[in-house]
Amino acid sequence: MKHDFQTIEAKWQKKWDEVNAFAATNDYTKPKYYTLVEFPYPSGNGLHVGHPRSYTALDIVSRKRRMQGYNVLFPMGWDAFGLPTENFAIKNHIHPRIVTERNVARFKAQLKSLGLSFDWNREINTTDPSYYKWTQWIFLKLFEKGLAYKKKMSVNFCTSCKVVLANEEVVNGVCERCGAPVIHKVKEQWMLKITAYADRLIDDLEDVNFIEKVKTQQINWIGRSTGAEVVFETTAGDPLKIYTTRPDTLFGATYMVIAPEHEYIDLWKDKLKNYDEAVSYREAATRKSDFERTELAKEKTGVKLDGVRAINPVNGREIPIFISDYVLSGYGTGAIMAVPAHDDRDWEFAKKFDLPIVEVVAGGDVTQAAFTDVETGKMVNSGFLDGLEVAEAKKKIIEYLTDRGIGVKKINFKLRDWVFSRQRYWGEPIPLINCEKCGWVAVPESELPLTLPEVDSYEPTETGESPLALMTDWVNCKCPKCGGPGKRETDTMPQWAGSSWYFLRYCDPHNDKALASKEALEYWMPVDWYNGGMEHTTLHLLYSRFWAKFLFDIDVLKEKEPYKKRTSHGMILGENGEKMSKSRGNVVNPDDIVKEYGADTMRLFEMFIGDFEKSAPWNPQSIKGCKRFLERFAGLTDLAKGKGTTPALEKSLHKTVKKVSEDIEAMKFNTAIAAMMSFINEIYDAGALTFDELATFSAILAPFAPHLAEEVWAFCGGKGLVSLAPWPVYDEGKTADDEIEFPIQINGKVRAVVTLTAGAGKDEILAKAKSDEKIAAALEGKTVVKEIVVPGKIVNIVVR
RNA sequence: GCGCCCGUGGCGGAAUUGGCAGACGCGCCGGAUUUAGGUUCCGGUUCUUACGAGUGCAGGUUCAACUCCUGUCGGGCGCACCA
Numbered sequence A: 001m002k003h004d005f006q007t008i009e010a011k012w013q014k015k016w017d018e019v020n021a022f023a024a025t026n027d028y029t030k031p032k033y034y035t036l037v038e039f040p041y042p043s044g045n046g047l048h049v050g051h052p053r054s055y056t057a058l059d060i061v062s063r064k065r066r067m068q069g070y071n072v073l074f075p076m077g078w079d080a081f082g083l084p085t086e087n088f089a090i091k092n093h094i095h096p097r098i099v100t101e102r103n104v105a106r107f108k109a110q111l112k113s114l115g116l117s118f119d120w121n122r123e124i125n126t127t128d129p130s131y132y133k134w135t136q137w138i139f140l141k142l143f144e145k146g147l148a149y150k151k152k153m154s155v156n157f158c159t160s161c162k163v164v165l166a167n168e169e170v171v172n173g174v175c176e177r178c179g180a181p182v183i184h185k186v187k188e189q190w191m192l193k194i195t196a197y198a199d200r201l202i203d204d205l206e207d208v209n210f211i212e213k214v215k216t217q218q219i220n221w222i223g224r225s226t227g228a229e230v231v232f233e234t235t236a237g238d239p240l241k242i243y244t245t246r247p248d249t250l251f252g253a254t255y256m257v258i259a260p261e262h263e264y265i266d267l268w269k270d271k272l273k274n275y276d277e278a279v280s281y282r283e284a285a286t287r288k289s290d291f292e293r294t295e296l297a298k299e300k301t302g303v304k305l306d307g308v309r310a311i312n313p314v315n316g317r318e319i320p321i322f323i324s325d326y327v328l329s330g331y332g333t334g335a336i337m338a339v340p341a342h343d344d345r346d347w348e349f350a351k352k353f354d355l356p357i358v359e360v361v362a363g364g365d366v367t368q369a370a371f372t373d374v375e376t377g378k379m380v381n382s383g384f385l386d387g388l389e390v391a392e393a394k395k396k397i398i399e400y401l402t403d404r405g406i407g408v409k410k411i412n413f414k415l416r417d418w419v420f421s422r423q424r425y426w427g428e429p430i431p432l433i434n435c436e437k438c439g440w441v442a443v444p445e446s447e448l449p450l451t452l453p454e455v456d457s458y459e460p461t462e463t464g465e466s467p468l469a470l471m472t473d474w475v476n477c478k479c480p481k482c483g484g485p486g487k488r489e490t491d492t493m494p495q496w497a498g499s500s501w502y503f504l505r506y507c508d509p510h511n512d513k514a515l516a517s518k519e520a521l522e523y524w525m526p527v528d529w530y531n532g533g534m535e536h537t538t539l540h541l542l543y544s545r546f547w548a549k550f551l552f553d554i555d556v557l558k559e560k561e562p563y564k565k566r567t568s569h570g571m572i573l574g575e576n577g578e579k580m581s582k583s584r585g586n587v588v589n590p591d592d593i594v595k596e597y598g599a600d601t602m603r604l605f606e607m608f609i610g611d612f613e614k615s616a617p618w619n620p621q622s623i624k625g626c627k628r629f630l631e632r633f634a635g636l637t638d639l640a641k642g643k644g645t646t647p648a649l650e651k652s653l654h655k656t657v658k659k660v661s662e663d664i665e666a667m668k669f670n671t672a673i674a675a676m677m678s679f680i681n682e683i684y685d686a687g688a689l690t691f692d693e694l695a696t697f698s699a700i701l702a703p704f705a706p707h708l709a710e711e712v713w714a715f716c717g718g719k720g721l722v723s724l725a726p727w728p729v730y731d732e733g734k735t736a737d738d739e740i741e742f743p744i745q746i747n748g749k750v751r752a753v754v755t756l757t758a759g760a761g762k763d764e765i766l767a768k769a770k771s772d773e774k775i776a777a778a779l780e781g782k783t784v785v786k787e788i789v790v791p792g793k794i795v796n797i798v799v800r
Numbered sequence B: 001g002c003g004c005c006c007g008u009g010g011c012g013g014a015a016u017u018g019g020c021a022g023a024c025g026c027g028c029c030g031g032a033u034u035u036a037g038g039u040u041c042c043g044g045u046u047c048u049u050a051c052g053a054g055u056g057c058a059g060g061u062u063c064a065a066c067u068c069c070u071g072u073c074g075g076g077c078g079c080a081c082c083a
Helices: A005-019 A050-067 A083-092 A096-113 A129-144 A194-207 A212-222 A247-252 A275-287 A290-298 A344-353 A390-403 A518-524 A539-553 A590-597 A599-608 A620-638 A647-665 A669-686 A691-701 A706-715 A762-771 A773-779
Strands: A032-037 A071-073 A148-158 A163-165 A182-192 A224-234 A240-244 A255-258 A303-311 A318-323 A335-338 A407-413 A432-435 A439-442 A476-478 A485-488 A529-533 A565-569 A739-746 A749-757 A784-790 A794-799
Touching: A005 A096, A005 A599, A005 A706, A032 A050, A032 A518, A050 A071, A050 A529, A050 A565, A050 A599, A050 A647, A083 A096, A096 A590, A129 A148, A129 A439, A129 A539, A163 A182, A194 A212, A194 A224, A194 A539, A212 A539, A212 A565, A224 A247, A224 A390, A240 A247, A240 A255, A240 A335, A247 A390, A255 A344, A275 A303, A275 A318, A335 A344, A390 A407, A590 A599, A590 A620, A599 A620, A599 A669, A599 A706, A620 A669, A620 A691, A620 A706, A647 A669, A647 A691, A669 A691, A691 A706, A739 A762, A739 A773, A749 A762, A749 A773, A762 A773, A762 A784, A762 A794, A773 A794
Parallel strands: A032 A071, A032 A529, A255 A318, A529 A565, A739 A794
Antiparallel strands: A148 A163, A148 A182, A224 A240, A224 A303, A224 A407, A255 A335, A303 A318, A432 A439, A432 A485, A476 A485, A739 A749, A784 A794
């Protein structure tokens, strides 16, 4: 058989569609398996060769699970709200909905051409009002439970785009898109209280099977630290509260630092002799852009407050107070005790301002550098703590402070609440109404979805308000509570909103009574295997886990974690080893590959390109190897004859089935393919195989190259579709070799290889080894010191 | 700066977790088929001065190290003054 991929691929894709081969059924009695890949943002550029890497990988898993008899849910959809679409719409005066429709159509055609076994009956789109109705519903539930609140805060504002930017859109202090400087503006923003879930977001990671890297990233992002809050009296009479993770070093605190924004600066206005200097420092600090702040981080700056001093509570010493921007107002209490001997930043600051450095933990040389080790070292110069280990000292000092009411154990997080407002058009409207009498009132559930009004211009306003603010007809409405005049919220939700719960909608995508039925959620959730890019492992994963936990709390979900298993794929780079981008001119279009080589070759190549979890450069030369492999596979139809199995190939086939089965689970797709390549080489050496063997081979190849596998399966007389045929089982006994080749080492160097039956004992192995000519020669005249025999592995004879 | 990961032929990468380093593929070399090119098939392909040497470099543990430990250099990712 020739591998005429154009005909074969069209034929089987049509067939799969006709019989709805990959539809997940609502038969809740069958064992289920939910495989999920991140749904793409349908950009105007079309599919990137990186997309199929993840999609093919989980397509392989999904196809294998179907063959193993599971009811598989492997869905696809569109994360279609977002800035590039809105910008394209503004530039070309086309409605973003039209742009989205076009892009989706292109993406869908591209995905379909790859033969991915998505259940297209469950396709979703975050911009569809029947979808975002439920995004709004979840938001209202959060609002109802007090987890959504409005807060005045400093936001990033692009001076050129005149748009408020999310933190993620600010790269090195400039606008990610146009490169113009970003300044801070104070605006009221809707916030989600994700910090209320900080502990659970860390602790529940214990119960899930995420790759370690992802777990640590989540943990680091949340940034939980344990320490103490300690109150220092001041000469002004106002107690100054600080946060520290090293209360054990309290005796070494030689000065204090408060953030430039700290309220005490104004409180102490009359007491400070250099109030003006402090204020001008504060102004300089807030005027600095993020860019300058990070750039200037190398050099410490600050102002010593003249007129107020703090008192160290353990030794009664008066110490100076500084303001410096190395202390952040948003973390802890916005004030610290500085222990230069045991903190790098404090040490640097102390050196610059010539402040005393008092060693309180022995073990380093604090004249040279701060000694920050907490594992070793004993307390010194610390009164009643002297001689204790750091850990003991921590306990004791906290007890001491607690007893006197001047300190308490305290846990802090780096995680901040989620800024949920965007001043944009192309996003979900926030369904709230502001009434002068009643305050913020939820749009009644019966009025959801609150759809986006048609506007003439999508451009953001000069003031940074959403374009929706100009739609006075839409904005002015009645208060649902009192019937008085109300104004709608004009901010929309961030792109993260729609993707924070999409995996739930797939369970029951057409439900208009709930985001999904209870039964569907109970059956399908949690997601069994979720694969996606490392770039989404902090925010998207954190946000969606947060929403899932909230939905668990309000009894929508039965599971507290949405994803059982999370894996990640490496990026596909350009031929030159750099990230693919238009500007670098190294972008590969998947359509071209599919056209020239076919979908099966493309799929195989993407999986063979290297270690799945690592990034790999695109190598057009190597595609040939995958193409040849499939041609040789198709050519096996000319060698097939007879029934049953041939003894010579039987063992190899069992081994290959085992290897492929195991490698798929371990995401070692490259070695699974290598094993199948080796097997095919063996068949060509043997010169013949049976139809049964070829059918079995088709079955294990089917997840990787489904179209050709169907064709060959049909040729062998296989029943129905190979995509739905049972996954081949291997006989463990037939995967073991009868004879084993033993390398024989002399002093750790291989000198000979002898062949023995698998069950041979130590003595037999050794006897055979010594009878080997080369070994005998090597042993002559030498004294044997030691003989190591590892059955099934190796023999090493140590001689002198 | 801190945290995590990675360094193996000309290239992408294997190595059952401490047991024959270089599977599989690309590329390259030689041969066959072909008028020729391409395709296909067969053989070879870590280096070597042929003794050996060899998994970035220098040490260590071990009968045995790509694998474990220490130091060091190089690359990637994440966080970035979080007290």
